[in-house]
Amino acid sequence: MINTWIVATIVAIAAGIVGFFVIVRGAAFAAHSLPMGAFSGAAASALLGINQLYGLVVFSGLGILGISQLGKKSRHEVATALSLVALLSTGTLFLSMTHQYSQSVYALLFGEILGINNGQRVPVIIVGALSIAMVIIFFRPLLLNSISPELGEIRGVSSRRMELCFLTALALTTVMALPVVGALLVFSLMIAPPAIARSLTDRPGKAVLYSIGIALITVWASIAIAYVTNWPIGFFVGAFGAVFYGSGRCFSLARAHF
Template sequence: MFSSYLLHTWIAATLLAIAAGSLGYFVVLRRSAFAAHALPLAAFPGGALATLLGFAPLWGLAGFALLGVAFLRFFTRLGRRDVAIGLLLSSFLALGGLFLSLGREYAARVYGLLFGEVLGISAASLLPLGLLSLTVVLLLLWRFPDLLLQSSQSELAMARAISPVRMEWFFLILLALVSAAAVPVVGTLLVFTLLVSPAAAAQRLSAHPYRAWLLAILLAELLSWSSIALSYWSNWPLSFFVGTQGALLFLLSRILTRT
């Protein structure tokens, strides 16, 4: 389980869990789970295009995730947010399908982008992954009080001249960066689990904002580590353990806090 070929996997999962757990707290607090599902899928065509053109997938993922933020904000101004997210999902998935169809390894690429390639993480990919994760955490710590206030007490935040529009841009950009970092590891479809499940469980277990935030990071780490270990021992897909354990984690938190 701690063999040299898995070392990059452990490092990548640890970095990703810190970033996803940190931001996941605000995903749940702001009730933005639908956006947390949409932006990783918006990154999907970026990874496909990067593979088609022969450059590092991470930069394509990040570029299209940020493009998805702009798309989401533009169409939200024209109508309802849920409609904007639906348009984002349908159009970017169609674009990703086009890019994948132009390549030669269609099936392998689809599987890798949707479910991750946790055993295919190279040493070269750890540096940009670490930089993205560090950037997300530092930016989040920089604006943590303002984002917390705007997410939980929007009227008080407006009274203190904290712009809800700027905070929404800030939050979505961080979510795009986490999505880009997570897709190569756990895949497009499971970023949602890593962002939402640990944070939702943490908020059930603690009402104190900072304790719940730290607990969300810890639970994200435990979810990532245990999924890797179980995948290694059983030879079953990592995606299966991330998804099922994420659901069980939230269920356990409900049981423990039942009144």
């Protein structure tokens, strides 16, 4: 349980920060595609008999390269879709070549944070620290590029570099969030809390803090209930996200009306 709380807290903080830029940049499709593409890395790791984290990192990197390079010659969502298809087809091949993946596949699909051990904790902390540090260092240029790429270019902020920086932070967050909520719902943790935060305030700093707070409440409550019910934690993360988002929208509408 100590490992569970530590990992979940780090994941929530990273997801809250990176998720803010997912919402501002309108990159929800990329936030959904990268986890599914990185999932293929778990299949490769199972085939090779190595730590799943290595496979997740490699395939997340391939997803970044695919989206970044294909995005130069086609629309961003098309590049994202093509990268996702390529990674998933490769993952299907790897899965067909091994018969020892059922438990690990289930864990990465639906989340298995109660199974985090000491050996997995340290890599997650390192990856999480890198993701958070990257966003904090490039926060201002990332924000400027997300709101107005043209103005950013005028002020010397390269759109290509900021896109690569954002995708890298998103991939790192994806890698460490997969064991928590699973590939099918990892994007909900990076979309629901920041979307709720954006409906509560227009200030970027406050929105990030609100996003982190909501993400922490979501994962902590989900862990407690999942521990009691023995249900997948991903279900509760998604359910809390939907409830909180609906409540936030109602609050915003009520505030605007009155």
